[in-house]
Amino acid sequence: MALRSVPWLPPPPPPLLLLVLLVVVVPCLAAEGGEATVEYLVNVILIQNDHLPWSLDKVAPFIALGIEHANRRLRSAGLNAHISATYDSFISFSENPQKVCIDTDCEAKEKLHAITENNLLGCAVIGPTCQYAAYALLRVIKRYERMVVSAGSFGLSTTFVPELTRTLLSAVKVSTFFVDFWRLVQPHRKPVAWSTAYVLSGNSYNYDVCLWYIQALLENIKVASRNKMFNSTKTELDNQLIEVPTLDKLSNALMMRESNVVIFCGDAPHIYNVTSSLEKSVKNIFQELVFVALDLFGGGHVAAEQNYTIRGTVLMVTLPTLNVTLPVAEQHINASNAKIPHVNKFAEAYYETMLIYGDFLKKSLQDGTFTCSSTDATAMRGKNYIGKDRMVHIDENGDSEGELEVLYLHNNKFHVVWQYDTWKNTFREVSNLSFTLPTDIPEREENHATIIALFAISVIFIVLILGFLLLWRKYSVERQLRTQRWVIPWVKLGDLPEDENNSTHEVHQRKLSVYFVPDGSFESDAITKKKYDNKVVMLKPLSVYDREFTNTQKRELCLLISMACDNLNKFYGTTVGGIGVTYAVTDYCSRGSLWDILQDEVTYPEDTLMDWEFKVSIMHDIAKGMVYLQNKIGAHGRLKSINCVVDSRMVVKVTDFGLISEREDRDRSLKSTPRPENAVKEKIISYAQMLKARTRGQNKLFNRFIARRSNPCDEIRPTRPSSKLWMAPEHLRAGGVSPKGDVYSFGIILQELLYRRGVFYIRDGSYSESEITERLMCTEDTERFRPTLEESVIVDKTGGSEMFQMISDCWDENPERRPDFKRLEGILKRISNKIHQGHGGTYVDSLIWRLEQYSKNLERLVEERTHLYKRERDRADELNYQLxxxxxxxxxxxxxxxxxxxxxxxxxxxxxxxxxxxxxxxxxxxxxxxxxxxxxxxxxxxxxxxxxxxxxxxxxxxxxxxxxxxxxxxxxxxxxxxxxxxxxxxxxxxxxxxxxxxxxxxxxxxxxxxxxxxxxxxxxxxxxxxxxxxxxxxxxxxxxxxxxxxxxxxxxxxxxxxxxxxxxxxxxxxxxxxxxxxxxxxxxxxxxxxxxxxxxxxxxxxxxxxxxxxxxxxxxxxxxxxxxxxxxxxxxxDALVKVEHPLEYLQILIPPPDHEDTLL
Incomplete structure (x- = not known):
């Protein structure tokens, strides 16, 4: 195929000569031992159309000039390399009567096939600029394995293409500029950030280029900038871009406008047409509008400044001019008597494109990495190259970074006021011009009468709604009371399988036992385990006989059933046993209470599983549960580590909450009875005598309950601490419960969790529970009596004094000065984040580290147990060998x-x-x-x-x-x-x-x-x-x-x-x-x-x-x-009858050589 002739170029050499120049790439020896120059061919493929600024005849002279300057740089670097080019064009566009850049897929295949058939396929394809033509070329270039370098292809469809490098700013870069400019705040020029704008998409000016930038602005914002300013959702008036297809519809939209900012494509003449038209239709609000015109590649703001007057606040966004001259091209033009080509920004861009490609070729040849294939496009990314009097950076997506200029119209003349760096995403002021841009949110004039009427109607409507809601709430409560959602029939509670029940009986015997503590209250989560709705639940006895709840208690039960929080133990309802005892049914937490865990230092060692970060996590769980609880029912009243249970996932849940009136009735009845356990036992027995028929399961529960009351081991079982050790001083003196009292109890739990020495640990003294209670109730002490809390220890672990100050505030004598749980939750969250950041890594790394520590602890325990087992096995073998x-x-x-x-x-x-x-x-x-x-x-x-x-x-x-x-x-x-x-x-x-x-x-x-x-x-x-x-x-x-x-x-x-x-x-x-x-x-x-x-x-x-x-x-x-x-x-x-310690098994004592005594 013959090369397309260009008027200003000399006739092309014969194809055979080009073939020889292309094929002979291997350096051959010249005269006197020199080396021949290696030709590196590029294929320039552009659209030929006089109406477009990137037409082949307008751009080719600058490409030739860029190649000449690039070859000079190659020679200056001492490289025997020379860049040459072939020129070809798409003709489908010029033959298209609508003069619109269209898809030329077939022609792209034909062009590349013809070039390849003539052995003229170079190392890179320069162009095309048109989005459709570039997209068509990129679809077929993969099979030829060549890179494409274009000063165009702005649209989203050619973004992230591995074979493409774009030397002009892409639409994504321009969209990012708009996001950053809308966020820009400068007190003297742009006092507030913008969040809204109208986008005039149906614009006849430079339609083919403007189309892709407007499309990217409307579509790419949602992907690339969703967390910055814009959002295409029109339900949020503060965050939206409103697309308007025509100028008439824009005029109508501005009458009930939602934004003062209008974005469109246009040079100075087009801006004049738009502003003049809008000034006539929206004259009363015209001065509040801001027009942002996008004219990246034009120069109309310079040529038309003296011809007409543009009114309004106008900003123009454009590219800086490179000021490229064509002394060499002018010689070609004079020789061929052709018309001098017009210098435009596309021509300058293609000139710089060849400089960038030449610099890339120089670096690749010096590094030995040039492959003359599509992989060169990937190698070209992430580096800086020498352009026209500046450094050009190609990012990881193959897009060049550059600058945008923001011009402000003042006295009918455009002035550069900001320069935007797309690489650093920063603005630089370049002018001292003083002006102030209006806000993007319009200020509407309201009718006071209308406002009053609307307000009155709103108030009436709200009152009606509130009245309806109150009536509906009352009806719902009464309906819930009638339906008795809290009632669980006994027959729905199933027994656990024997193997499951027996496997955990010994382990959790202490956790499941019923304790009577000195204050006469039940201290347990339940009396037994059952199966309900395929879940293991616990049954806790209540003081109410046969579910004889008051209306207040019934409303509390309805509220408890509706509560759902990960850090609250789930309440399912109540059930009645065969002897008339009412039980509360709650979730079963297999690890017991937090108090049990703190006492068990073998299963939960201090430095591995119970490390400082995990303790703070436990505190955070309790605080979150209390925030939800106090929002629902007000106060817990009995917050303590015994009432903080832990499930199998090590999540801490607050339990034993609600039914405060039932608890107060129970406390009063227990205080009036000298022996509460005997009174309950006698009452239960009397109920049992009244009931004639009992099911087998109910009878079993009755016998178990009576057996526990009669078990002599209860007399020697260690009791848990009294609830008064966690109780706030004001409630010890006057009784009652309050949210601030729960805060004090929470502080006691934190100290208990930090030291693991029991509740109300005091380092320098030993006090009984009664002595601690008396000192807390005493109001004459000049210094408040509190557990040990060492600031140095806590600061060393947390890296700050927040934890120490938080616990001290929780123990304040004045309840009003104590923080609430919402504030405590925020403090604990900050402490947790600080500890996590100190460890480094992600939360998953922290979890893996904790699992590794737990695994090491288990390995240590297994090793110890294995050692003991082997020792006992050897001793047993030794005994057997004696027998x-x-x-x-x-x-x-x-x-x-x-x-x-x-x-x-x-x-x-x-x-x-x-x-x-x-x-x-x-x-x-x-x-x-x-x-x-x-x-x-x-x-x-x-x-x-x-x-x-x-x-x-x-x-x-x-x-x-x-x-x-x-x-x-x-x-x-x-x-x-x-x-x-x-x-x-x-x-x-x-x-x-x-x-x-x-x-x-x-x-x-x-x-x-x-x-x-x-x-x-x-x-x-x-x-x-x-x-x-x-x-x-x-x-x-x-x-x-x-x-x-x-x-x-x-x-x-x-x-x-x-x-x-x-x-x-x-x-x-x-x-x-x-x-x-x-x-x-x-x-x-x-x-x-x-x-x-x-x-x-x-x-x-x-x-x-x-x-x-x-x-x-x-x-x-x-x-x-x-x-x-x-x-x-x-x-x-002595050796036969006097044994100080009982032997766990038969011992065979083998004496050392210097010892004569042996115990048989």
Whole structure:
């Protein structure tokens, strides 16, 4: 396709030459080693029409001049780059008979296709200016991946297009100017901000440009500036733009005008036409109007100043002039004898556009980021570029920033008075001209008679409305009283599932119990839990029997049911139990009261969950609930931490409010009764006797209620603090309730929440509840008596003294000086925001941080509990290992039972104390216990040195086995034999504490054979041995002699086979009960034995001790009586009977090496 010829340009080069210049982009070597210049082609596509200021023939010379200056800058920067351009035009506009810029979508496709086919597609497209043409081009440019740079395309439809860069101010920028100018306030020129205006949209002046700015002003204001001044909603007269399509309709609108400001597009001649026409139609108000004319690209205010006189207050908004000259273009014009092109602001804008593009190309080539694609448009944004004697900033949307000038008409001449920077959104005064703009809200002249009539009619209407409302309210109240909305039938209350009820019974037993405090009032949220309307509710007993409420109380109940606030505990109504007791039905809050939470420092630790920010949040919740409550019913009267309950979401709710008359009646009745709990109990019982039929659920509730009254544990259960500790001093003295009294109670709750030391905490003294009450009631104290409140602590936590001053004000002795809850809520909100800002981040960050702290606290608790569990598990295992073999314990833990086993070869040891019965006869019981304890501890120490298992001790009998449960081959006999020698050697030196000098004769028997072993029984399980070997070992022991080790033939055989080195002495044939006679042996030593064995006595002593042994004991007792001062070891009974603290479980105390005592 041939290039379109332009009169002032030389003939274009042949297409083949352009193709060569475009394709040869890779630098080629020139003469003497230089580098060739790289051509960067741009495609100029504009509409050709003599009626438009941006026509191709009017703008192209300035584009060529801009390219020439841009190339100079490239050469000055040392870059071998050269910008060249092709010129083409849309022809659809020129052929359009209406001379209106129309959609040229098809032509845009054809133009780009032809350029591409001729290999002339450059790196960027310059233009078009027309909104429709630009929109059509941008729809097809995506497939070619090229950027578009336009000094036009002002409308909203081409905003936020990634391929487009606009070098003239867009409609969005101009709309933002109007918003900021309407907000502008300057005492000497614009005393007040404006908020309204008429917009004349149907304007013939420069229609194609004006259309897009007016449209953006009417549409974009709602999006970009909805929080500033304008609003298109016509129901708010103070915030609106009123669109008027024609001048005639504007005249009619100004007769009943809603604004004094008129916005329209127009130069000086057009302004004259508009103002002249309006001056004739609205002459009486003409001087109050302000005309704001939008003439960004014209210069009519300069050319027409001397031709006619414009009346009225006129402002004009325009762009500053760049003053571009065309010395080079004039040479082309003279050479071609063409007409000198007119310098307009579009021509200047396209000149600067090429300078901006050249500066962008220079920076991109220097950075190596130039891609010659549509991504260059994105890279061009957010940066500054050198234009015509100024810096031009391209914002993140691809729109250039610039300046607007506001001109004021004075003496028929326009003067620049403000310059507006679209980048900084600021105004700068550039003239000392003195003038004052009127307000935008018209001042109407009113008819006083009409006003009086309207006022009278309004008063009559209001009185009628109020009368109707009063009658309707009275009727509604009576209807509510008749319908009894507060009545809940008992059958609608269901029982909770057993698993749900039992799971929380122990946890909340303290929270759900009914307390009688010293003032005689009920201190609980309810007596029981029920299910109502799929919600868990609480039932609290009232003093009214069978719902016998007064009319005042009924109206209060209607009001309570209608109250709905997130920080008030929901009241559903009342119900009557089977015994005539009336209950109030309220929401159930699973975490109990705030008082319960403050006492529980384990579940709610101070530095994690209950941090300072969370405490302020609790205070804020209570304050919000009290603001709503006092607006509805006036006063709470019993505000305290016990009556602030916390739900599962940690939201604090105020409860136990309302029914003040019922509460006063109850208090009076309780004060007149010396024992309130007994009186209530007797009254309930009398009611129960009167009622003959009760349902099952009602009967259960009655029994539970009576059981709680009769429970002896109530006498020892700790009671909650008295309500008087929260009560204001004036109410302690004179009674009654008031909103200011609630403020005082709120201050007590705040101090309780800050310190967590209980209600009315005093650091330097300990006062009882009665002493605190007496001092509060006393009026003679020169200094008011209040809880501890340290300013330094509170200031350190909150970063200010607001909290300290707020609590101090709540405790003021004069109720009138105390703040109300609305003010308290505002203070707490400021404190909360200050704390949150100090932490940084968003509210979500704060919530996540609190959850992390709570999680860490839970992890710490789990770790502690796990450590305790492991310690107790190890101690339990240690105890089990003392009672059962380790293999049996592991089997029990793994599978719940122990498989019995059969062992082919084991050796069993039995021992017995000779004469033990006689020793017990002459000893105290504790002396016998100490004797066996000392003896068996020594035996146990010896047993631990061998591969043996202690089976049991029964009285003075001691049983040990080797070879089970762990098999050890044939060494079981050697282990038992060595252990028996050690035990015998120890017994020979053992002294009885209470019979010094009395020998302790032990009889030992060992036998080898097979047996079965296993754990038998569920209670007190023992690892028992079964078989003839056990019986034979017992017979071997019972037929032995003191200080002798009686051994069977089977054991001797095994020891001989393994050559253990033990020394035996044949005893001969011995009669064994149940087995006949067998050859047995005495084990008398071992070859390498170093211990000294005791010498067996030569007397024949049977089991039970003969007379000689008993005489020895009697002789020792006589000598002890004759010499009472003889050293005698006292039995150690402290470890056995004196226990300072009760044991929670059986303990096995293992002594350290330097400690000899062990508690079994």
């Amino acid at each position: 059962l073999p380790k293999s049996a314990v592991m089997a029990l833990k793994a599978q719940g039972f122990v498989e019995p086993e059969l062992f082919d070869a084991v050796t069993i040891y039995f021992s017995d104390i000779v004469g033990f019965t006689t020793i017990c006869k002459h000893s105290e019981p504790m002396e016998v216990v100490c004797l066996l304890n000392d003896l068996y501890k020594a035996f146990d120490a010896i047993v631990d040195s061998y591969d043996v298992y202690k089976v049991e001790t029964i009285g003075d009998a001691y049983m040990v086995v080797s070879g089970l449960p762990r098999r050890n081959g044939a060494h079981h006999a050697a282990h038992i034999a060595d252990m028996a020698l050690d035990i015998l050697g120890f017994v020979g030196t053992f002294q009885v504490d209470h019979f010094p000098g009395l020998p302790l004769w032990v009889r030992i028997g060992i036998h080898s054979g097979g047996c079965a072993a296993g754990v038998v029984g569920n209670k007190m399980p023992r690892y028992c041995l079964f078989g003839d070997t056990v019986n034979t070992a017992s017979r071997i022991e019972s037929t032995g002699l003191p200080w002798r080790i009686h051994t069977s033939t089977s054991t001797v055989k095994i020891l001989t086979e393994i050559e253990s080195g033990h020394v035996f002495e044949e005893r001969g044939r011995t009669e064994l009960k149940g087995r006949g006679t067998e050859v047995t042996y005495w084990l008398i030593g071992k070859e390498d034995l170093t211990k000294t064995l005791p010498v067996p006595p030569e007397i024949d002593i049977g089991h039970g001790m003969k007379g000689e042994f008993e005489e020895m004991i009697k002789d020792l007792k006589r000598r002890r009586r004759r010499n009472p001062r003889a050293p005698n070891r006292r039995p150690r009974t």
